[in-house]
Amino acid sequence: xxxxxxxxxxxxxxxxxxxxxxxxxxxxxxxxxxxxxxxxxxxxxxxxxxxx
Amino acid sequence: xxxxxxxxxxxxxxxxxxxxxxxxxxxxxxxxxxxxxxxxxxxxxxxxxxxxxxxxxxxxxxxxxxxxxxxxxxxxxxxxxxxxxxxxxxxxxxxxxxxxxxxxxxxxxxxxxxxxxxxxxxxxxxxxxxxxxxxxxxxxxxxxxxxxxxxxxxxxxxxxxxxxxxxxxxxxxxxxxxxxxxxxxxxxxxxxxxxxxxxxxxxxxxxxxxxxxxxxxxxxxxxxxxxxxxxxxxxxxxxxxxxxxxxxxxxxxxxxxxxxxxxxxxxx
Numbered sequence: 001x002x003x004x005x006x007x008x009x010x011x012x013x014x015x016x017x018x019x020x021x022x023x024x025x026x027x028x029x030x031x032x033x034x035x036x037x038x039x040x041x042x043x044x045x046x047x048x049x050x051x052x
Numbered sequence: 053x054x055x056x057x058x059x060x061x062x063x064x065x066x067x068x069x070x071x072x073x074x075x076x077x078x079x080x081x082x083x084x085x086x087x088x089x090x091x092x093x094x095x096x097x098x099x100x101x102x103x104x105x106x107x108x109x110x111x112x113x114x115x116x117x118x119x120x121x122x123x124x125x126x127x128x129x130x131x132x133x134x135x136x137x138x139x140x141x142x143x144x145x146x147x148x149x150x151x152x153x154x155x156x157x158x159x160x161x162x163x164x165x166x167x168x169x170x171x172x173x174x175x176x177x178x179x180x181x182x183x184x185x186x187x188x189x190x191x192x193x194x195x196x197x198x199x200x201x202x203x204x205x206x207x208x209x210x211x212x213x214x215x216x217x218x219x220x221x222x223x224x225x226x227x228x229x230x231x232x233x234x235x236x237x238x239x240x241x242x243x244x245x246x247x248x249x250x251x252x253x254x255x256x257x258x259x260x261x262x263x264x265x266x267x268x269x270x271x272x273x274x275x276x277x278x279x280x281x282x283x284x285x286x287x288x289x290x291x292x293x294x295x296x297x298x299x300x301x302x303x304x305x306x307x308x309x310x311x312x313x314x315x316x317x318x319x320x
Contacts, residue, residue: 001317003317006206006209007310008311010288011305012302014293014305019107019292019293020297022293023297026281027273030277
């Protein structure tokens with residue numbers, strides 16, 4: 001299949017509503033990841049310096 | 053009757069006289085432009101004289117003469133920056149060829165126009181073949197609200213800010229503000245501005261992947277990690293989904309995809 005055909009096939013198969021839902025889902029995952037990565041150093045700070 | 057007839061005749065005469073004067077000024081404008089254009093390397097004094105003379109003659113000329121004068125200056129490499137800024141800020145119907153082609157415009161002038169003029173002017177600048185990194189950064193960083201001053205959707209990005217956490221905060225804030233109207237068909241997702249679309253198409257056409265990534269990331273609310281993730285998928289499927297979700301037309305998406313994700317043909 002040529003690049004043009006493959007592109008056309010892919011683009012025609014994409015429904016705007018489904019794409020919006022999918023992008024929002026990716027964003028939610030990213031937001032959760034971001035929140036988790038921010039939480040880890042905060043928790044570490046709260047725990048105080050490691051005991052010797 | 054006779055008086056009224058003669059008044060009409062006088063009015064008509066004045067009208068014709070006005071027309072004649074306007075045409076005379078058109079001739080003066082074209083003469084000003086062509087004599088300046090004939091100078092291979094204008095001296096400082098000649099440039100100063102042109103800066104003083106051009107605006108008033110331009111103002112007094114007809115739109116057709118203005119168009120011709122600006123078109124003639126579009127190819128001249130020594131147009132002073134004051135005149136570049138002046139022409140660049142004129143009505144887009146006249147300024148467009150100058151904005152898109154003039155070799156005289158400095159980066160500073162282009163940046164000033166990007167920051168101060170409307171979207172049509174900025175889009176004309178995007179058509180330039182020789183955009184420097186500085187101007188491209190100004191284009192990517194410039195934000196033009198399309199319909200209102202109210203932030204649209206959850207992808208609002210403050211202009212020029214590179215602070216990722218601030219952008220994320222803004223995004224979350226906008227998402228929260230939008231939560232009440234989630235029933236809308238775009239589910240609170242903003243649409244690419246015409247400017248962002250034009251930039252994405254330009255960077256795809258020229259194979260400028262890094263600049264494409266930067267513009268795309270901004271369209272995603274500044275989420276560079278998500279943008280990089282989407283672009284790293286070589287089949288282009290995720291990019292296609294994201295572009296359509298952001299409101300890019302299928303024609304533009306079909307143009308962009310194979311240029312950014314050439315492995316698309318391997319997609320099963």
